[in-house]
Amino acid sequence: MRILIKGAGDLATGIGWRLHRAGYEIWMTDIAVPTAVRRSVSFSRAVYEGVAEVEGVHARLAQTEDDGHRIAESGEIPVFVDPEAKIIRSLKPDVVVDAIIAKKNIGTKITDAPLVIGVGPGFTAGVDCHRVVETKRGHYLGRVIESGSAIPNTGIPGNVGGYTVERIIRAGEEGIFVPKVSIGDRVEAGQVVAISGSTPVQAQITGIVRGLLQEGVRVTQGMKAGDIDARCEKAHCFTISDKARAIGGGVLEAVCGWEHGK
Structure with a gap:
């Protein structure tokens, strides 16, 4: 088939x-x-x-x-x-x-x-x-x-590691997306993880970057651009969920x- x-x-x-x-x-x-x-x-x-x-x-x-x-x-x-x-x-x-x-x-x-x-x-x-x-x-x-x-x-992301909306990385401005970290990296809350247009994008929680758009993608304001996993299991970044x-x-x-x- x-x-x-x-x-x-x-x-x-x-x-x-x-x-x-x-x-x-x-x-x-x-x-x-x-x-x-x-x-x-x-x-x-x-x-x-x-x-x-x-x-x-x-x-x-x-x-x-x-x-x-x-x-x-x-x-x-x-x-x-x-x-x-x-x-x-x-x-x-x-x-x-x-x-x-x-x-x-x-x-x-x-x-x-x-x-x-x-x-x-x-x-x-x-x-x-x-x-x-x-x-x-x-x-x-x-x-x-x-x-x-x-x-x-519902418009509300599913709960992963105790977080819903907080775990999502969203573009702050329309423009070209430039990641500043890589999938699998550990980041801290408040850390700049990307630039969208001319606006820095900060992580809202501490954890491992489970997903992130590739460099050069044109994004719109508020568009989902990444995902942080508070469980901090690096293997989860590279295996099917x-x-x-x-x-x-x-x-x-x-x-x-x-x-x-x-």
Whole structure:
């Protein structure tokens, strides 16, 4: 079975990694300038670095559909710059997974593939997709929804290490983003971790930088640009998160259930 995943950020990567490990052929799409802050565990990194490796699985930038077939046949995941996922029309995948995590549906249709899965808020199973997978941290994380929608977006980040909004690094001004620390670095509350435009961006808490945008990205004021983890486990910066694994498990359940039912 061939599965196309829209998006290649950290949650989409957790999904792609788990499906790939289960033996499915995975293709992914993303935008020309990816904005995944947890880029050390995002296959979107292949867009600007050419290749990306996450926990032993490799992804590679593909320019054409023929490139994609060669990459997939070699056991890697092809990643395309294709914001609208136009490749669906010619590829005709068995499954389409919308893992852009835009908190709304920005173009996915239930007719895109025999099985269409929407990840997170913005989708309704039976209307614009066949299945929805819950992304909100807590009791229902990873749950497969066969009728209805995921829990609406609250706008409040999930609790990690005892912090919610405080752990997020946000751009202070519109402009070019320039990091002053690296993923995996320990920082102190009040420390300058980046410059956005001409404005210094300070850490709100002490911890380890778990995610940070790459240099040169144009940001808008208030845009999420990084993440600090107060638990200070450096290995967490370079491995798939519990949340991504749970969501990946939900998508795998939906795919396997559909495959066996078919």
